[in-house]
Amino acid sequence: MIRLMRPVVIAANWKMHTTPADAGELARAIAARTAEPDVTRVICPPFVCLAAVRDALAGVAPPVAVGAQNVHHELAGAFTGEVSAAMLRGLAEWVIVGHSERRRDAGETDELINRKIRQAKDALLHVILCVGERLDERADGQAEAVVRCQVAGCLAGIEAPSLADRDVVWGDAPWLAIAYEPVWAIGTGRNATGADAAAMADVIRDTLGDLGFAARGETIPVLYGGSVTSANIGEFLAEPAIDGALVGGASLKPDEMAGIVARAALTARARRAGNPTPDAAA
Ligand code: PEP
Numbered sequence: 001m002i003r004l005m006r007p008v009v010i011a012a013n014w015k016m017h018t019t020p021a022d023a024g025e026l027a028r029a030i031a032a033r034t035a036e037p038d039v040t041r042v043i044c045p046p047f048v049c050l051a052a053v054r055d056a057l058a059g060v061a062p063p064v065a066v067g068a069q070n071v072h073h074e075l076a077g078a079f080t081g082e083v084s085a086a087m088l089r090g091l092a093e094w095v096i097v098g099h100s101e102r103r104r105d106a107g108e109t110d111e112l113i114n115r116k117i118r119q120a121k122d123a124l125l126h127v128i129l130c131v132g133e134r135l136d137e138r139a140d141g142q143a144e145a146v147v148r149c150q151v152a153g154c155l156a157g158i159e160a161p162s163l164a165d166r167d168v169v170w171g172d173a174p175w176l177a178i179a180y181e182p183v184w185a186i187g188t189g190r191n192a193t194g195a196d197a198a199a200m201a202d203v204i205r206d207t208l209g210d211l212g213f214a215a216r217g218e219t220i221p222v223l224y225g226g227s228v229t230s231a232n233i234g235e236f237l238a239e240p241a242i243d244g245a246l247v248g249g250a251s252l253k254p255d256e257m258a259g260i261v262a263r264a265a266l267t268a269r270a271r272r273a274g275n276p277t278p279d280a281a282a
Contacts, residue, residue: 006221008237008268009177009244010034010261011042011128012251013069013096013225014049023049024056027064029254034261037062038268040173040244041261042094042128043251044069047083050091065173067094067128070102073115085123093173094126096246098154100183110153117158121175128177128246129154130225131204135184143182144203151178151207160213160220177221178204179246185226187248194235194242197224201241230259237267240276 018026023045034041044067045053057064068091072082088095097120098113113129120127131150133143161175180200185191192200201222208217224236225246236242244264250256266278 005271006219006243007040007172007174008038008264008271009040009042009174009221009223010257010264011067011094011096011177011179011223011244011246012044012257013099013246013248014043014045014252015069015101015248016046017252018045018049020049020052024052026252026254027053027056028060030251030257031057031060031064033254033258034064035062036261036265036268038272039261039264041065042067042126044092044094044096050088054091065093065126066091067096067126068092069096069099071095071097071116071120071125073112073119075119085119085125088125089123092125094128095120096128096130096179098130098150100130100132100181100186104183110150113154114156114158117154117176121158121161126173126175126177128179128223130179130181130246132179132181132183132186132226138182138184144200147180147200147203148207151204152211155208155211160217174219174221177223177243179223179225180204181225181246187227189227191227191232191235192224194224194239197236198239198241201239205241228260230256230263233260233263237263238277238279 027043042065054066068088072084097116102108131147133146137146182192204222205216221243223244223246224242228245228247229250270278
């Protein structure tokens with residue numbers, strides 16, 4: 001079953017926290033506390049900390065990938081203060097796009113995010129695309145429609161790399177992961193339920209199927225994000241449709257990351273053994 005072969009990904013979004021002076025030490029502490037070979041770990045510090053985190057994680061085994069939190073939609077030009085995908089080469093292997101804080105604060109639209117994904121893909125960066133509804137949209141019964149529209153708009157006309165490219169160029173890590181992050185759950189301490197997240201993962205895969213992705217994008221991991229902690233990660237990873245988490249606040253705490261990745265490793269190992277969840281393996 002393809003579904004069980006999706007990697008389990010835990011990505012840390014440090015947002016506007018840490019400095020070049022302290023980011024490396026934090027990255028190393030998290031790497032040491034989360035050394036699970038079956039889990040794909042990604043740390044996304046601020047741009048100015050990328051080099052420090054890359055250097056701190058060099059040679060760490062099992063490896064921890066470095067990601068950026070944003071990328072510009074043009075390759076180069078008169079865009080003061082911006083960072084292009086080409087500039088990230090050698091600094092980051094992954095990039096987050098479409099985070100709701102950027103949609104809110106920088107007015108990013110699905111069309112703009114679509115252009116960012118194209119740039120990132122051309123630069124061979126692995127992409128974490130964030131989607132999710134606001135509280136008023138959920139209250140209006142629009143949550144599914146909003147997420148469907150975001151996925152369709154952000155990925156319109158973008159093709160998955162060929163199978164051959166995927167192996168040679170992208171390696172074991174997926175070229176794309178989609179993080180379902182309900183806006184009302186981000187940084188609020190109020191998380192969605194595992195069942196809600198799984199239902200939205202199904203909506204996302206339906207939309208991927210409509211876009212022409214093979215087998216409803218069954219190889220593309222869908223992560224949950226929104227107030228994830230070591231105490232609630234199990235609820236999400238008990239859902240076969242959920243393949244990991246994008247973690248904000250808790251990702252700055254090595255103890256929290258240790259608990260989150262330890263739980264993720266249980267799911268990853270169960271999948272390797274052909275079971276959708278650790279419970280199903282019991
Ligand atoms: C995020 O920044 O993507 C996020 C989910 O934040 P938090 O875990 O703090 O809600």
